[in-house]
Amino acid sequence: MTTQIPCQRDLFDIPDDVAWLNCAYMSPLMKSAVEAGEAGIRRKAHPWTVAPADFFPGPEEARALFARLINASADEIAIVPSVSYGIATAARNLDAPAGSRILLLDEQFPSNVYAWRELATRTGARIDTVPRPADDDWTAAILERVGEDLSIAALPNNHWTDGGLIDLERVGAALREAGAALVLDVTQSLGALPLDVRRIRPDFLVCGTYKWLLGPYSLGFLYVDPEHHGGEPLEHNWIARAGSEDFTGLVNYRDDFQPGARRFDVGELSNFVLMPQANAAMRQILDWGVENIQATLTARNEAIAARARGMGIDSVSQGLRAGHFLGLRFAGGVPEGLGARLAQENIHVSVRGASMRVTPHLYNNDRDVERFLDALKRAL
Numbered sequence: 001m002t003t004q005i006p007c008q009r010d011l012f013d014i015p016d017d018v019a020w021l022n023c024a025y026m027s028p029l030m031k032s033a034v035e036a037g038e039a040g041i042r043r044k045a046h047p048w049t050v051a052p053a054d055f056f057p058g059p060e061e062a063r064a065l066f067a068r069l070i071n072a073s074a075d076e077i078a079i080v081p082s083v084s085y086g087i088a089t090a091a092r093n094l095d096a097p098a099g100s101r102i103l104l105l106d107e108q109f110p111s112n113v114y115a116w117r118e119l120a121t122r123t124g125a126r127i128d129t130v131p132r133p134a135d136d137d138w139t140a141a142i143l144e145r146v147g148e149d150l151s152i153a154a155l156p157n158n159h160w161t162d163g164g165l166i167d168l169e170r171v172g173a174a175l176r177e178a179g180a181a182l183v184l185d186v187t188q189s190l191g192a193l194p195l196d197v198r199r200i201r202p203d204f205l206v207c208g209t210y211k212w213l214l215g216p217y218s219l220g221f222l223y224v225d226p227e228h229h230g231g232e233p234l235e236h237n238w239i240a241r242a243g244s245e246d247f248t249g250l251v252n253y254r255d256d257f258q259p260g261a262r263r264f265d266v267g268e269l270s271n272f273v274l275m276p277q278a279n280a281a282m283r284q285i286l287d288w289g290v291e292n293i294q295a296t297l298t299a300r301n302e303a304i305a306a307r308a309r310g311m312g313i314d315s316v317s318q319g320l321r322a323g324h325f326l327g328l329r330f331a332g333g334v335p336e337g338l339g340a341r342l343a344q345e346n347i348h349v350s351v352r353g354a355s356m357r358v359t360p361h362l363y364n365n366d367r368d369v370e371r372f373l374d375a376l377k378r379a380l
């Protein structure tokens with residue numbers, strides 16, 4: 001059973017006349033996250049308040065919170081500064097033999113493309129791009145291309161342009177059977193769409209915090225399947241090495257690492273400004289419940305989609321689209337300058353590819369939606 005969460009705008013600092021329907025671009029920070037970040041800045045102003053023991057609890061809490069969001073354990077989580085960093089770590093640790101295929105989606109987000117292109121060039125593998133399916137059924141289109149010569153599939157949970165959904169449990173099972181690795185970038189879904197790594201069993205999964213995790217910019221998390229815990233990190237920093245808690249013994253250089261996925265942590269992971277913001281946000285998301293967030297945003301978007309349909313504007317149908325993510329499709333493409341005209345009225349959405357992304361969150365109210373639909377009607 002899920003519950004509809006009432007509007008949470010009071011937790012955010014959003015003026016009444018701003019209709020921010022653009023979580024897919026960047027979420028606003030909650031007031032609690034702002035306060036946590038400000039406290040971090042103040043600590044740096046007073047470094048005598050920062051003890052060596054303080055470098056560890058923030059990242060460890062973050063690992064545990066993120067792990068709860070994906071049904072993993074804290075030991076399986078590394079801290080990364082961006083999605084591209086997490087994808088580069090995956091590419092460094094997976095094989096793509098000459099002649100094999102690396103599967104991507106048409107118009108996939110570039111941070112989950114370039115590292116694979118480079119890997120393919122280096123090894124003689126080739127990129128196989130799944131064309132956008134005419135019937136919007138990405139899952140079927142992906143499953144059709146799974147075969148023995150597939151080495152890696154690098155995918156999202158839903159497409160970042162229009163919310164087109166992928167059934168990752170089915171895809172994960174088919175890939176395992178074919179002996180291919182699965183790498184996920186869930187930046188446009190995690191926090192709003194339930195996900196369970198024990199059921200999907202990806203090799204690597206990465207998520208930036210600044211969208212649906214309601215967190216800061218320049219921080220992300222990387223899940224690493226235990227099979228890869230002996231892998232090669234992108235960089236070698238002191239804190240990822242075993243025994244780094246003892247600041248007096250750091251020059252007793254060691255070859256062994258902190259346990260689990262921690263070897264893949266970015267340097268300076270004890271980010272006293274960003275980490276507390278991410279933790280405040282993840283605590284709140286877990287408190288609301290991702291299922292409830294999804295149910296609430298699905299109802300919101302279904303109502304918008306139905307009204308848009310009445311104006312002749314289409315979208316991927318419910319069932320083939322992630323509920324939190326609406327992409328409006330205009331016959332003949334998104335009208336030139338429409339996004340900018342809406343922004344002039346302080347109504348914010350984003351145009352990506354052929355669709356206009358309308359991505360509300362719990363801070364939006366009915367007035368935001370009415371203002372958007374009214375502006376849309378006037379613009380047509």
Ligand SMILES: Cc1ncc(COP(=O)(O)O)c(C=O)c1O
Pocket residue numbers: 024025081082083084085109111156160185187188208
């Ligand atoms: C699907 C997806 N992945 C990743 C990112 C951000 O990637 P990075 O952290 O490498 O800047 C975005 C930003 O729009 C995105 O939409």
